[in-house]
Amino acid sequence: VAATMVPKSLFLFMICIGNMCKAICGVASGACGGSINLHWAKGSDISDINAKSGAQNTLVGGLGLVSAALFARSISSASQVVLWSLYSSLTALHIYANVQCMKSVAFEYLSTARINMIA
Numbered sequence: 001v002a003a004t005m006v007p008k009s010l011f012l013f014m015i016c017i018g019n020m021c022k023a024i025c026g027v028a029s030g031a032c033g034g035s036i037n038l039h040w041a042k043g044s045d046i047s048d049i050n051a052k053s054g055a056q057n058t059l060v061g062g063l064g065l066v067s068a069a070l071f072a073r074s075i076s077s078a079s080q081v082v083l084w085s086l087y088s089s090l091t092a093l094h095i096y097a098n099v100q101c102m103k104s105v106a107f108e109y110l111s112t113a114r115i116n117m118i119a
Contacts, residue, residue, distance in 0.1 A: 005080070039105050 003014035033053065041049045075083065102117060 004083075036105055 003011055003018065006014055037046065037049045037053055040053075075086065078086075099117065
């Protein structure tokens with residue numbers, strides 16, 4: 001969204017920054033994934049849980065890609081106010097859903113950051 005507001009000479013730079021942020025988010029997600037899979041593997045095979053999780057991530061990623069393309073096409077002519085409103089509300093919804101998900105998972109151990117998030 002922000003890349004459309006800068007001069008064309010900075011467009012590539014903004015896209016690169018956005019992809020770097022996306023990669024950082026992916027690393028954080030992958031780091032949490034192991035602990036979450038251990039939570040779901042209580043009394044069962046962790047390799048089976050990891051395989052199912054990988055298949056689910058592949059399917060959800062594909063559906064997300066198609067949905068994002070359709071969504072981007074449908075709002076391609078929207079004003080900046082509408083774009084920023086949609087971006088802000090969808091980001092807030094995403095963060096809220098992640099916090100609720102993390103509250104529902106019971107870990108064997110808690111770091112200080114996790115205790116602060118749950119409390």
